[in-house]
Amino acid sequence: MNISRTRLNLACLFACLVLYATGLVASNTMAGSLPMTLASPEEFAGIADAKARSLALFDEIGKVLASPRCMNCHSANDRPRQGDSGRLHQPPVFRGPDGMGLPAMRCPICHLASNFDPARMPGNKPWLMAPREMVWEGKSLSQICVQMRDPELNGGKSLADLVHHIGDDKLVGWGWNPGIGRTPAPGTQEQAKALVQAWVDTGAACP
Amino acid sequence: MSAITLKINGKNIGPIEVREDLSMNDFLREVLGMTGTKFGCGAAQCLSCAVIVDDADGTSATMPTCTAPATSFDGKSIRTVEGHASNGQLTALQEAFIRHFAFQCGYCTAGFLNEAQVLLESLEHQPVSREALEQTILEALDGHLCRCTGYVRYHEAVRDVILSEPARYLL
Numbered sequence: 120m121n122i123s124r125t126r127l128n129l130a131c132l133f134a135c136l137v138l139y140a141t142g143l144v145a146s147n148t149m150a151g152s153l154p155m156t157l158a159s160p161e162e163f164a165g166i167a168d169a170k171a172r173s174l175a176l177f178d179e180i181g182k183v184l185a186s187p188r189c190m191n192c193h194s195a196n197d198r199p200r201q202g203d204s205g206r207l208h209q210p211p212v213f214r215g216p217d218g219m220g221l222p223a224m225r226c227p228i229c230h231l232a233s234n235f236d237p238a239r240m241p242g243n244k245p246w247l248m249a250p251r252e253m254v255w256e257g258k259s260l261s262q263i264c265v266q267m268r269d270p271e272l273n274g275g276k277s278l279a280d281l282v283h284h285i286g287d288d289k290l291v292g293w294g295w296n297p298g299i300g301r302t303p304a305p306g307t308q309e310q311a312k313a314l315v316q317a318w319v320d321t322g323a324a325c326p
Numbered sequence: 327m328s329a330i331t332l333k334i335n336g337k338n339i340g341p342i343e344v345r346e347d348l349s350m351n352d353f354l355r356e357v358l359g360m361t362g363t364k365f366g367c368g369a370a371q372c373l374s375c376a377v378i379v380d381d382a383d384g385t386s387a388t389m390p391t392c393t394a395p396a397t398s399f400d401g402k403s404i405r406t407v408e409g410h411a412s413n414g415q416l417t418a419l420q421e422a423f424i425r426h427f428a429f430q431c432g433y434c435t436a437g438f439l440n441e442a443q444v445l446l447e448s449l450e451h452q453p454v455s456r457e458a459l460e461q462t463i464l465e466a467l468d469g470h471l472c473r474c475t476g477y478v479r480y481h482e483a484v485r486d487v488i489l490s491e492p493a494r495y496l497l
Binding site: 209210221222223224225228229231232235236237238239240 | 347349368369370371372373387388389390392393394395398441465466467468469471
């Protein structure tokens with residue numbers, strides 16, 4: 120009886136260790152898979168061909184666009200996502216007529232003017248979903264590029280507007296200051312702005 | 327530390343020094359001892375912690391307190407579950423909740439009560455048709471979780487109150 124119990128205890132201990140180790144690997148893989156840095160436009164100066172340089176610049180910008188900090192609000196089906204894994208937002212909230220939720224579940228009810236880390240609640244004023252014209256979820260970087268570049272598809276934004284949106288918008292800037300438990304977008308907002316400006320200056324080529 | 331002043335159920339509170347990382351829920355429950363406001367999920371997902379915030383423009387909305395710093399309520403006027411009944415006299419909404427046995431454990435009741443009260447006040451300003459009423463109630467109570475699954479009874483209780491005074495709440 121005692122030997123069986125000892126074996127059972129050892130088996131449980133082993134199972135717990137395996138589960139713990141698996142969890143550690145999984146969490147490290149999640150955090151490690153997200154890029155943390157951005158190259159500067161100067162690092163692409165060696166590419167002589169302007170179109171090739173523009174494509175390379177957009178590829179670098181893509182690291183920001185694919186960040187969960189951007190993608191979670193540029194999500195499809197009028198549902199925002201959350202976390203580094205991009206799970207559907209809980210509680211279940213919906214876009215609403217102005218991108219700020221339905222009447223009884225408005226975004227600013229929970230998302231205040233700044234992050235409140237003790238409750239892991241992200242915040243910025245304003246807090247809202249990206250417009251339907253700028254849904255990126257499920258699209259390739261190439262499709263996102265075409266969508267971003269074309270005012271017919273991006274809600275009427277010019278290329279200069281895009282530089283301003285990514286480089287100066289306060290809500291976009293939150294992506295680099297997302298509070299505890301969320302991986303920031305790679306690099307800095309200033310670096311991202313410089314990359315978008317350089318992409319525009321080289322012809323805004325799309326892959 | 328920051329000093330906050332606010333109005334709760336019509337009574338001026340403060341100035342009281344609070345830490346920046348103190349949640350409004352802890353402020354109500356631990357500092358003021360107002361335990362009618364519950365702490366549920368701690369992530370603004372169940373809304374058992376919701377209180378009514380009265381804006382200066384005369385509109386009101388519920389807001390969770392578990393994920394908001396107490397400092398964000400500085401200067402605001404709020405209502406909690408303790409402010410509904412007056413001199414021991416329950417409101418029509420509270421009586422309807424009891425009549426319908428809407429709650430069992432009661433943990434979610436403060437949040438539902440506050441949300442339903444906001445709905446009633448909203449309907450007084452913007453009444454809806456009888457046909458739109460069910461959807462209106464559904465959407466208003468949508469964010470609140472009841473682990474005893476009293477949703478239907480809460481819905482029926484709110485509907486009863488509205489239908490008891492159609493001229494006040496309906497087109």
